[in-house]
Structure formats: structure tokens, C-alpha cells
Amino acid sequence: MSASDPARPTVLVAGATGFLGASFVRELAATGHRVIALGRDASRVRRRFGDLSVEARSGDVTRPESLRDAFQGVETVVHCVQFSGFPVEDPSRGLTFMEVDGQGTRNLVDAARAAGVQRLVYLSGVGADPSSNRMWYRAKALAEESIRDSGIGYTIIRPSWVYGPEDRSLNLFIRALRLNPLCFPQIGDGAQRLNPLYVEDLAAVVAEVVETGAAAGETFELGGPVTYTLDEIIRITMDVSALRRPIAHLPVPLVKIAASLAELLPGQLLSRDAVDFLLQSAVADNSRFHMLFQRPLAPMPDALHAYASRR
Numbered sequence: 001m002s003a004s005d006p007a008r009p010t011v012l013v014a015g016a017t018g019f020l021g022a023s024f025v026r027e028l029a030a031t032g033h034r035v036i037a038l039g040r041d042a043s044r045v046r047r048r049f050g051d052l053s054v055e056a057r058s059g060d061v062t063r064p065e066s067l068r069d070a071f072q073g074v075e076t077v078v079h080c081v082q083f084s085g086f087p088v089e090d091p092s093r094g095l096t097f098m099e100v101d102g103q104g105t106r107n108l109v110d111a112a113r114a115a116g117v118q119r120l121v122y123l124s125g126v127g128a129d130p131s132s133n134r135m136w137y138r139a140k141a142l143a144e145e146s147i148r149d150s151g152i153g154y155t156i157i158r159p160s161w162v163y164g165p166e167d168r169s170l171n172l173f174i175r176a177l178r179l180n181p182l183c184f185p186q187i188g189d190g191a192q193r194l195n196p197l198y199v200e201d202l203a204a205v206v207a208e209v210v211e212t213g214a215a216a217g218e219t220f221e222l223g224g225p226v227t228y229t230l231d232e233i234i235r236i237t238m239d240v241s242a243l244r245r246p247i248a249h250l251p252v253p254l255v256k257i258a259a260s261l262a263e264l265l266p267g268q269l270l271s272r273d274a275v276d277f278l279l280q281s282a283v284a285d286n287s288r289f290h291m292l293f294q295r296p297l298a299p300m301p302d303a304l305h306a307y308a309s310r311r
């Protein structure tokens, strides 16, 4: 159990049980901050961080009344909430980009302002754009606008695709490689381009922002140092995990037919929009980041080796 330093600012991580949030909680706790972890269910938050001296609180960004006491005594909020089932929306349960990223951020900002929070660090995403024809980019842009208009000090980070020991996507690839010795099925041609960002690099940047107030009033993109196609990422993963398979590219129209059938079933198995989401490129332009921070970023093969070899 790590002890927090009472002289450090109290920081609340919203979305603490998620992939990014949990890594931020651990990094901030390790650097001596007093950390409060927020999720929809405080007992689940407590179970997740039982090994750390982290306070658990509950709050649902889609229910403003649940946020009334969530931010009391908090100086900085790191906001990394994402709807369950992402990227497959379920409008019947309010699990959509607009409800959670968009309106949810507005609710969070209102509650944070009322509680006297001084700083917001928001995890947006590459491509946020109010005029995009994709609702996920519009929702992120709406969230960013709420943060900028909040009257509270802020830093907005737009990560590309993030990977790490607890991610869902790369670990899913590795599970799929283990399960299928014949081939790796891939939606589309695998030509979309990404510069994958190691989660520990992102967590270190967030901790620096919280600690030093770096990048105040800034919005910057952040990705890994090298851009790959998705096929290249799969091949790197195969090399590191010593699970080499041919890649079988599934035609997008066929996958869309399957997705439209899945939309008729209960649960959030797949949707046509989610297929589009998965097919897009996400390349962060790191130029502003390098002007603001003096930090190296791990190349993907090195970072993958480092944590895969710890398993």
C-alpha cells in the first residue's frame, strides 16, 4: 500500500475502473498523490484497487444527481469515462457516444464547477471534430467544448490507439491467435493506419500534467513514435507472442451483413457503426506534444516485449 502525500493535490479519476483510468490511478498513487477513484459502483472500484490507499466514490455521468457529492474536496479531475460495450452503441440503454461522451461530460463539468474543482484533464481522441459525419468525433468535440467553456483550467489529450497489459483490443488479438491455429481473421484489408501509444507513456504524461500543471489550456494529440498499418501491428503482435498465422481478410460487406443481424439480437455484440469505427485510421500528430513535453515514447515492439515477457 503506498502512502499519499498530504501536500500533493487531490486528484479524482473518473472512469477509474477502465483500461486507461486504472493505469492513471496506479501511476498517480505511485507518485504520492491522494487519489479518489470514481465509477458507477463504489464497491467495484474498491475491489479493483484493494491493494492501494485509494478512496472509492460512485457517480454516473448520465445522472447529474449522482454527481452532486462526487467532486467534494477534489482539486483535479482526470476524465476518462467511456460507455459500456464501446464501440457498439445501445441507444435503448443510453449507451451512446452522445449520451456518455457528449452529455455525460457536460454533466461532469457542471458538477465539478459546483464543487470548486480547479483543473480538468480530459481524455478525448484523435479526430474530434464538430463537423464530422461520424457521431463519435462530434461527441468528442462536444465534450471538448464543454471542458473549454467550463471556466475551469484544463488540458485536453487526444490519444490515438492505446495498448497495454490490460487493454481489450491487442489482448483480444492475442486470444484470437491462440484459439485459431489456422489463420487470424481480420475485418477489411488491414490497411488502416495507427500510431499505437503505450499506456504507461500516456499515464506518465497525465501524471506530469497533474503534478506540474504542464500543458495548461492546451489540446494536443498523442500517439506512439511509429505509424503502422493494422496488418503490420498484427504481425508485430504475432512475432512478439511467437504465434504466427496467415491473416484472413474478411470482406467488409459480409461483416456488415453479420453486424446488421447482430443489431437485432439482445446485447451489444456488433453493429454496422462499430464496424466503421474499427476500420478507421487514427494517427496522432505528436508535434505539439514534443513542444510541450521532453518525454521519449516507446516503440511498440519494445513495449510489447517488455510486458509480454513479464507474463
Ligand SMILES: NC(=O)c1ccc[n+]([C@@H]2O[C@H](COP(=O)([O-])OP(=O)(O)OC[C@H]3O[C@@H](n4cnc5c(N)ncnc54)[C@H](OP(=O)(O)O)[C@@H]3O)[C@@H](O)[C@H]2O)c1
Pocket: 014, 015, 016, 017, 018, 019, 020, 021, 038, 039, 040, 041, 044, 059, 060, 061, 062, 079, 080, 081, 082, 083, 084, 086, 100, 104, 123, 124, 125, 126, 158, 159, 160, 161, 162, 163
Ligand atoms: N483505449 C484507447 O485506446 C483510447 C484511445 C483514445 C481515446 N480514448 C478515450 O479514453 C477514455 C477511456 O477509455 P478506456 O479505453 O479506458 O475506456 P474503458 O476501459 O471502457 O473504461 C470506461 C470507464 O468508464 C466508466 N463508466 C462507464 N459508463 C459510465 C458512466 N455512465 N458514468 C461514470 N463512469 C462510467 C467505467 O466504469 P464503471 O463501469 O466501473 O462505472 C470505466 O471505468 C475514453 O473517453 C476514450 O474515448 C481511449
